[in-house]
Amino acid sequence: MNLASHTESIASILSSQQNRPGALLPILHDIQEALGFIPPDSIQQIASALNLSRAEVHGVITFYHHFRTTPPARHTIEICCAEACQSMGAERLVEHAKQRLAGSKHGECEVKPVYCLGLCATSPALMVGEELHARVTPEKFDRLIEQMGIKT
Amino acid sequence: MSIKIFVPGDSAALALGADAVAKNILAEAARRNMAVELVRNGSRGMLWLEPLVEVQTDKGRVAYGPVEGKDVRALFDADFLHGGKHKLGLGLTEELPYLKKQERLTFARVGITDPLSLEDYLAHDGFQGLRKALAMQPAAIVQQVTDSGLRGRGGAAFPTGIKWKTVLNTAAAQKYIVCNADEGDSGTFADRMLMEGDPFLLVEGMTIAALAVGATQGYIYVRSEYPHSITILNEAIAVARKAGYLGPNILDSGKSFELEVRKGAGAYVCGEETSLLESLEGKRGIVRAKPPLPAIAGLFGMPTVINNVISLASVPIILDKGAAFYKNYGMGRSNGTLPFQLAGNIKHGGLIEKAFGVTLRQLMYDFGGGSASGRPIKAVQVGGPLGAYLPESQWDTPLDYEAYTALWAVLGHGGIVVHDDSADLAKLARYAMKFCAIESCGKCTPCRIGATRGVEVMDKIIAGQDTEAQVELLRDLCDTMLNGSMCAMGGMTPYPVLSALNHFPRDFVKKIPV
Ligand SMILES: Cc1cc2nc3c(=O)[nH]c(=O)nc-3n(C[C@H](O)[C@H](O)[C@H](O)COP(=O)(O)O)c2cc1C
Ligand code: SF4
Ligand code: FES
Ligand code: FES
Numbered sequence A: 001m002n003l004a005s006h007t008e009s010i011a012s013i014l015s016s017q018q019n020r021p022g023a024l025l026p027i028l029h030d031i032q033e034a035l036g037f038i039p040p041d042s043i044q045q046i047a048s049a050l051n052l053s054r055a056e057v058h059g060v061i062t063f064y065h066h067f068r069t070t071p072p073a074r075h076t077i078e079i080c081c082a083e084a085c086q087s088m089g090a091e092r093l094v095e096h097a098k099q100r101l102a103g104s105k106h107g108e109c110e111v112k113p114v115y116c117l118g119l120c121a122t123s124p125a126l127m128v129g130e131e132l133h134a135r136v137t138p139e140k141f142d143r144l145i146e147q148m149g150i151k152t
Numbered sequence B: 001m002s003i004k005i006f007v008p009g010d011s012a013a014l015a016l017g018a019d020a021v022a023k024n025i026l027a028e029a030a031r032r033n034m035a036v037e038l039v040r041n042g043s044r045g046m047l048w049l050e051p052l053v054e055v056q057t058d059k060g061r062v063a064y065g066p067v068e069g070k071d072v073r074a075l076f077d078a079d080f081l082h083g084g085k086h087k088l089g090l091g092l093t094e095e096l097p098y099l100k101k102q103e104r105l106t107f108a109r110v111g112i113t114d115p116l117s118l119e120d121y122l123a124h125d126g127f128q129g130l131r132k133a134l135a136m137q138p139a140a141i142v143q144q145v146t147d148s149g150l151r152g153r154g155g156a157a158f159p160t161g162i163k164w165k166t167v168l169n170t171a172a173a174q175k176y177i178v179c180n181a182d183e184g185d186s187g188t189f190a191d192r193m194l195m196e197g198d199p200f201l202l203v204e205g206m207t208i209a210a211l212a213v214g215a216t217q218g219y220i221y222v223r224s225e226y227p228h229s230i231t232i233l234n235e236a237i238a239v240a241r242k243a244g245y246l247g248p249n250i251l252d253s254g255k256s257f258e259l260e261v262r263k264g265a266g267a268y269v270c271g272e273e274t275s276l277l278e279s280l281e282g283k284r285g286i287v288r289a290k291p292p293l294p295a296i297a298g299l300f301g302m303p304t305v306i307n308n309v310i311s312l313a314s315v316p317i318i319l320d321k322g323a324a325f326y327k328n329y330g331m332g333r334s335n336g337t338l339p340f341q342l343a344g345n346i347k348h349g350g351l352i353e354k355a356f357g358v359t360l361r362q363l364m365y366d367f368g369g370g371s372a373s374g375r376p377i378k379a380v381q382v383g384g385p386l387g388a389y390l391p392e393s394q395w396d397t398p399l400d401y402e403a404y405t406a407l408w409a410v411l412g413h414g415g416i417v418v419h420d421d422s423a424d425l426a427k428l429a430r431y432a433m434k435f436c437a438i439e440s441c442g443k444c445t446p447c448r449i450g451a452t453r454g455v456e457v458m459d460k461i462i463a464g465q466d467t468e469a470q471v472e473l474l475r476d477l478c479d480t481m482l483n484g485s486m487c488a489m490g491g492m493t494p495y496p497v498l499s500a501l502n503h504f505p506r507d508f509v510k511k512i513p514v
Helices: A003-017 A024-035 A040-050 A054-063 A090-101 A138-147 B018-031 B069-077 B118-123 B128-134 B138-148 B160-168 B190-197 B199-213 B227-242 B273-280 B309-313 B315-321 B323-327 B360-367 B401-406 B425-439 B445-463 B467-484 B488-492 B494-503
Strands: A075-080 A109-114 A126-128 A131-133 B003-006 B036-039 B053-057 B060-064 B089-092 B176-181 B217-222 B258-263 B304-308 B337-344 B350-355 B377-382 B415-420
Touching: A003 A024, A003 A040, A024 A040, A024 A054, A024 B258, A040 A054, A075 A090, A090 A109, A090 A138, B018 B036, B018 B069, B118 B199, B128 B199, B128 B315, B138 B160, B138 B199, B138 B315, B138 B323, B160 B199, B160 B304, B176 B199, B176 B273, B176 B309, B190 B199, B190 B227, B190 B309, B190 B337, B199 B217, B199 B227, B199 B258, B199 B304, B199 B309, B199 B315, B217 B227, B217 B273, B227 B258, B273 B304, B304 B309, B309 B315, B315 B323, B337 B360, B350 B360, B360 B377, B360 B415, B377 B425, B377 B494, B425 B445, B425 B488, B425 B494, B445 B467, B445 B488, B467 B488, B467 B494, B488 B494
Parallel strands: A075 A109, B003 B036, B176 B217, B176 B304, B217 B258, B337 B415
Antiparallel strands: A075 A126, A126 A131, B003 B053, B053 B060, B060 B089, B337 B350, B377 B415
């Protein structure tokens, strides 16, 4: 997607959302959903629409772990690293994932930590997009990345 | 007549392949020319059995689990549609001891009904509490909630009725009801299971709160890690509104209440109530100084009730069956029930709603069946990442707010994370500091700087550098965080750290390599 079409989709999100009370978070969510990230050069556009300073918008984007300002990898795997998953070997799973994906192409797959997916009785757990996986063993992980078509 | 089959649509079941099971059941039924009606219910909370498939028979619901997609053909061969014998068969669901031994008040319907069927909800006592509330004066509703003894289930255990009373008595042009569905604690999933398994109950509880204090707008702030909860809540709100349970004229009472779901963005601290309000206003989730209380100046500066999902979802039964009915459960000043969440290294993890007073040992062994690994259980963290680690000597204390305070521990949101003897408590203490450093909102120094220094100190302790002096430094740092932080993020991180140090000191002494 090019810059012009970014500006356009952001403009349409802004015009439909900007009058909601507390509009900034819903707007950032919509932008990230549409484009995969929040382009840094869109901060001015967002700030103007909401009558905020650029610093305020930047501050919000960087405060929340969920928002990103760079395009995501083709796949993102979020592995839970919180206590319940740790008790069932999350650390080993992360190690395994890193090893398995070490050989993959740059930008192919990113592994990110998350802190609890609410699957703590069936841990360790991970999330790909909105798809959840629980009781993830290294073998199950390997099957998953194979199904996702990730070349390692 | 078609046969009713239940395959949960709860996130935990989905994460274990429930969609494939559902798909295969429909395909196999079609292939065999059998008429089935598939319901995507909530989870019964026996999570080690998920996906738990149930079939409606004339004797009651019969359960099979954990079912994988590949088991479906064999289940049909075994005539599971009529409760036939199969190695995954568990018998009548209601007779399973794990469920039978519970006291399900708030979770009475979860797993039983179709979460988005209004008909089902009404057939199972749904909206009875709201109907009673509509016939009452606001102050009388507040009084019922106060009399029930309900205390906030989000962690701080503040009496819900008293909070509501402040909002009722504060005059304003606009008041708000905010539901805290940020559920960030590791080891907790009760809010999620309730929102996915019985969303109308939360809608009903929030509407009653609105009637009680005179609010007309509500928000449910759900963490972004719960996409399925968000979808289900949005659908439930639309259904309820269409049927007149929400909107400009609730059940022709002339009262109005609108409800909207807002999505968090992955910040743990946004579960803290004032940080959450900042976030709802579209700002960074920086904790506000109190006073003013949110009940007086909350969302957009207006009087606001902010309550946890389970607090709000416990209100309808209180209105329906009366304060005394609810208060009869529990012990001391801990009235009613708490949905405990048994998680981590445990054989039979899941949701156990019990009256206060049950012990950790009962939950972990009578319900949980011991560790998942089969190794001895070493430490249990109760109450999320800011909760203490409890050693075996404390497992027989009744789970009660005051009894836990006396142990220098907390019940929090009822999460219980079990660790076996392979756990290294020094590493877990370091993690607690690290988590605080990552999630600190940055408003106050003891937490923002203290947690980072805490990680460094823990690194030295783990490396065995100058242990005695470093442990002393750690205690000093914890003292500063405990007494100098503005909110419980920095103020309670010392709970896991110091409880680990005090109860498991050997983990803090570097093992000399042989
Ligand atoms: C760091 C931090 C995180 C919190 N996270 C949550 C949460 O995820 N859910 C919740 O209901 N309360 C959470 N709380 C407690 C809230 O501040 C507040 O006490 C609660 O929402 C009040 O509702 P209740 O009275 O119904 O419990 C958190 C508190 C702190 C300090
Ligand atoms: S204790 Fe931490 S999270 Fe709480 S206000 Fe201070 S810096 Fe923010
Ligand atoms: S701790 Fe990993 S899902 Fe909750
Ligand atoms: S500037 Fe305030 S603590 Fe450093």
